[in-house]
Amino acid sequence: MDARHGDAVPAGTRRPVDQTAMRAHNLGLVLRYVRDHGSCSRAQIGAATRLTTPAVTKIVADLLRRGLLEETGPVQVRGRGRPASMLRLHGRGLTAVGVEIRVDHVGVLVRDFAGTELASGRRPLSVDPSPRAAVRMAAALVDEALDRSGRADAVGCGVALPALVDAHDGTAVGAHWASWNGVPIRDLLADALGERCGVLGLDSAARLAALATSRLGEFRGSHQLVHLEVGAGAGVGATTGGALFTGAHGYAGAFGHIPMDPRGPVCTCGGAGCLNAIIGFPAFARDLGDQAGADECVDYARYAQEVAARIRAGDATAREAVERLGRWLGRAVAILVNLLDPDTVTVGGYVLHLQPWLMDAARAEVAARVRSLGWPGGRLEASPLTDQAALLGAVTLALEHVFADPTTVAATAAQGSSGRRTR
Amino acid sequence: MDARHGDAVPAGTRRPVDQTAMRAHNLGLVLRYVRDHGSCSRAQIGAATRLTTPAVTKIVADLLRRGLLEETGPVQVRGRGRPASMLRLHGRGLTAVGVEIRVDHVGVLVRDFAGTELASGRRPLSVDPSPRAAVRMAAALVDEALDRSGRADAVGCGVALPALVDAHDGTAVGAHWASWNGVPIRDLLADALGERCGVLGLDSAARLAALATSRLGEFRGSHQLVHLEVGAGAGVGATTGGALFTGAHGYAGAFGHIPMDPRGPVCTCGGAGCLNAIIGFPAFARDLGDQAGADECVDYARYAQEVAARIRAGDATAREAVERLGRWLGRAVAILVNLLDPDTVTVGGYVLHLQPWLMDAARAEVAARVRSLGWPGGRLEASPLTDQAALLGAVTLALEHVFADPTTVAATAAQGSSGRRTR
Numbered sequence: 001m002d003a004r005h006g007d008a009v010p011a012g013t014r015r016p017v018d019q020t021a022m023r024a025h026n027l028g029l030v031l032r033y034v035r036d037h038g039s040c041s042r043a044q045i046g047a048a049t050r051l052t053t054p055a056v057t058k059i060v061a062d063l064l065r066r067g068l069l070e071e072t073g074p075v076q077v078r079g080r081g082r083p084a085s086m087l088r089l090h091g092r093g094l095t096a097v098g099v100e101i102r103v104d105h106v107g108v109l110v111r112d113f114a115g116t117e118l119a120s121g122r123r124p125l126s127v128d129p130s131p132r133a134a135v136r137m138a139a140a141l142v143d144e145a146l147d148r149s150g151r152a153d154a155v156g157c158g159v160a161l162p163a164l165v166d167a168h169d170g171t172a173v174g175a176h177w178a179s180w181n182g183v184p185i186r187d188l189l190a191d192a193l194g195e196r197c198g199v200l201g202l203d204s205a206a207r208l209a210a211l212a213t214s215r216l217g218e219f220r221g222s223h224q225l226v227h228l229e230v231g232a233g234a235g236v237g238a239t240t241g242g243a244l245f246t247g248a249h250g251y252a253g254a255f256g257h258i259p260m261d262p263r264g265p266v267c268t269c270g271g272a273g274c275l276n277a278i279i280g281f282p283a284f285a286r287d288l289g290d291q292a293g294a295d296e297c298v299d300y301a302r303y304a305q306e307v308a309a310r311i312r313a314g315d316a317t318a319r320e321a322v323e324r325l326g327r328w329l330g331r332a333v334a335i336l337v338n339l340l341d342p343d344t345v346t347v348g349g350y351v352l353h354l355q356p357w358l359m360d361a362a363r364a365e366v367a368a369r370v371r372s373l374g375w376p377g378g379r380l381e382a383s384p385l386t387d388q389a390a391l392l393g394a395v396t397l398a399l400e401h402v403f404a405d406p407t408t409v410a411a412t413a414a415q416g417s418s419g420r421r422t423r
Numbered sequence: 424m425d426a427r428h429g430d431a432v433p434a435g436t437r438r439p440v441d442q443t444a445m446r447a448h449n450l451g452l453v454l455r456y457v458r459d460h461g462s463c464s465r466a467q468i469g470a471a472t473r474l475t476t477p478a479v480t481k482i483v484a485d486l487l488r489r490g491l492l493e494e495t496g497p498v499q500v501r502g503r504g505r506p507a508s509m510l511r512l513h514g515r516g517l518t519a520v521g522v523e524i525r526v527d528h529v530g531v532l533v534r535d536f537a538g539t540e541l542a543s544g545r546r547p548l549s550v551d552p553s554p555r556a557a558v559r560m561a562a563a564l565v566d567e568a569l570d571r572s573g574r575a576d577a578v579g580c581g582v583a584l585p586a587l588v589d590a591h592d593g594t595a596v597g598a599h600w601a602s603w604n605g606v607p608i609r610d611l612l613a614d615a616l617g618e619r620c621g622v623l624g625l626d627s628a629a630r631l632a633a634l635a636t637s638r639l640g641e642f643r644g645s646h647q648l649v650h651l652e653v654g655a656g657a658g659v660g661a662t663t664g665g666a667l668f669t670g671a672h673g674y675a676g677a678f679g680h681i682p683m684d685p686r687g688p689v690c691t692c693g694g695a696g697c698l699n700a701i702i703g704f705p706a707f708a709r710d711l712g713d714q715a716g717a718d719e720c721v722d723y724a725r726y727a728q729e730v731a732a733r734i735r736a737g738d739a740t741a742r743e744a745v746e747r748l749g750r751w752l753g754r755a756v757a758i759l760v761n762l763l764d765p766d767t768v769t770v771g772g773y774v775l776h777l778q779p780w781l782m783d784a785a786r787a788e789v790a791a792r793v794r795s796l797g798w799p800g801g802r803l804e805a806s807p808l809t810d811q812a813a814l815l816g817a818v819t820l821a822l823e824h825v826f827a828d829p830t831t832v833a834a835t836a837a838q839g840s841s842g843r844r845t846r
Binding site for chain 2: 334
């Protein structure tokens with residue numbers, strides 16, 4: 001399905017490959033290898049990518065010229081022959097910005113090209129903010145953070161949103177706040193962030209959490225990863241080989257309004273028994289008998305932590321509510337497993353804080369639903385990136401175009417504080 | 424997600440592109456263009472693929488030498504300049520075989536490389552056949568049909584199965600007949616069909632119906648197509664840009680055991696309210712008050728046609744049962760739409776014969792479930808390939824390796840009755 005964040009060489013059937021595309025593909029191949037494997041030698045790159053030795057030499061020289069790789073001192077590799085000069089991503093060159101606009105806060109993270117954090121920022125967001133206000137706060141935080149980072153500008157900026165983005169016109173759809181739907185969020189962000197932020201990428205928080213979880217931490221390298229983010233509602237991101245699935249219009253993963261129970265509670269959309277109306281945070285608070293928690297804007301994470309404390313103190317009612325939540329979560333995950341056959345399913349959001357009572361109930365439900373199929377298995381776990389997943393996904397997205405096609409960064413970049421883009 | 428039937432140039436991050444891979448990619452690009460657009464000139468190929476004129480000339484000469492294209496007389500193209508020599512797929516060279524092993528019959532279709540039918544065959548299958556018996560019957564039908572076609576052998580054979588196939592070990596999983604699960608169906612088919620059939624491909628009937636529907640007929644060229652096949656149970660196939668999504672283990676699309684109703688009928692798997700237990704054929708017959716129809720092996724298509732006749736004669740009870748089926752079908756499709764964001768959803772199986780009363784009920788349910796999202800739309804229709812979809816998908820699969828990499832067919836093929844494979 002649509003691999004939005006892909007390769008320089010197209011998987012599709014439309015574009016021919018010429019010498020330029022071939023070079024871009026192979027440069028990207030080597031650069032991504034170094035990103036994913038850390039410090040390595042030219043010989044290791046050659047062995048892993050099956051590029052010839054002269055090809056690796058030439059490509060590495062090119063990437064060094066562009067300031068994307070740097071050489072560190074010679075290191076003895078497993079006692080074989082001469083010490084090899086090691087390569088790694090070059091931190092001093094390019095700068096990446098990640099932004100998350102979530103239900104209750106805006107967060108910003110500035111990193112160098114090697115992944116080192118340079119600056120970060122976070123501000124609470126007012127209840128039901130206008131898109132313009134949220135975007136303005138994000139832009140102000142980015143400016144502040146970039147100033148503190150000592151970098152003049154960034155090569156790219158990724159933004160995680162509490163909404164999907166229409167692939168055609170860049171408007172927000174299925175947003176947490178109904179007033180955001182139809183708003184030209186891509187244009188608003190492009191205007192507010194400006195040239196200083198480089199190439200703009202934006203996507204839903206659920207999808208970017210999936211992207212990060214497939215690339216970083218314990219589940220890095222999962223072939224088929226599905227991430228279920230549970231906040232006020234439920235959203236899904238799916239990656240294959242680290243590339244996001246987006247659907248025909250950019251709407252894939254709108255999991256909140258799938259019908260789970262024909263006799264279930266009525267959802268905000270008017271439908272009966274939507275997943276949102278069952279496992280969204282307000283439904284959970286209501287199931288705990290807490291109508292105020294369901295109606296008011298609360299800090300979901302703190303609320304869930306308080307519920308966890310109550311369960312630890314022996315509150316059986318709270319425990320049962322969490323186990324009920326876990327069974328519903330498991331039924332939702334069973335749909336994802338049966339349909340998408342992932343090797344890894346991760347969850348994020350407020351449910352992260354309820355794991356000890358939630359996950360076993362969820363896993364039992366999944367197992368019951370895939371037993372007849374003899375599903376060869378896979379894991380259902382909390383995302384190891386916890387509540388940082390979406391923001392880490394945003395900063396990952398910021399650099400996708402560079403790793404897809406390193407030739408977009410001019411060779412002069414090595415001299416400047418950030419890469420100058422050639423297109 | 425995993426595009427099993429892809430391109431010569433990998434979308435992944437592992438393989439480098441060299442001159443050989445580049446040539447294979449560009450040959451495939453041109454060959455697929457001719458397949459998808461019919462008779463066309465070199466200039467049209469160049470304009471569509473953005474390959475240069477000398478590159479097109481060279482690639483076309485190569486494809487002519489391999490016997491994959493043929494030239495037809497010069498034709499005046501839109502009054503521009505000299506008449507152009509037209510190109511089309513060369514039928515006389517390669518032969519493709521499609522096989523379907525379905526619940527009640529085995530079918531075979533032999534086509535030439537240009538898509539012209541050379542021979543076909545069909546035999547009823549006994550109730551609950553052993554895999555070995557079904558495979559043997561398929562092999563006998565293939566031999567007969569190849570003999571009648573006048574072709575010595577085939578370049579490839581695709582097989583549609585009433586099961587998924589484990590991508591790792593080639594065993595059947597989630598099969599219609601429980602006794603098939605765990606059977607090494609890939610090996611059985613390879614042994615029975617033998618060298619004469621060329622490269623073997625196999626996949627579930629639902630997936631191959633999706634493949635065919637995305638490539639042939641009215642919905643050809645759908646970017647994101649999802650096909651829901653409803654027989655004894657429900658199976659799903661999804662394609663992006665015409666490439667099938669397979670999941671991490673080859674199990675994607677096992678849609679029959681998703682939980683649709685926690686208080687619904689108990690499924691054969693033991694779970695409550697699985698989709699199979701609600702919209703599978705036995706459940707439909709039972710809903711019509713026909714326990715015998717539910718328990719015995721009947722011809723689903725004929726049964727559905729009889730129900731349609733009853734409704735036309737004024738049977739309100741039957742009509743209500745079909746509308747109920749339509750609403751459940753719509754809820755299942757709503758899950759597919761919300762999660763996968765297709766531009767086209769097609770259905771196949773016994774429900775094809777109930778369209779006049781089924782589809783409106785289904786569409787209304789989908790609309791209700793995507794309204795809040797403002798889904799930009801897409802169609803929900805019966806597959807225009809009707810009950811031929813899976814078999815057409817099988818014969819399409821038979822040729823995938825040639826269109827992915829035409830260099831696997833030796834230049835000498837033009838002389839022989841079938842392509843000799845070079846790898």
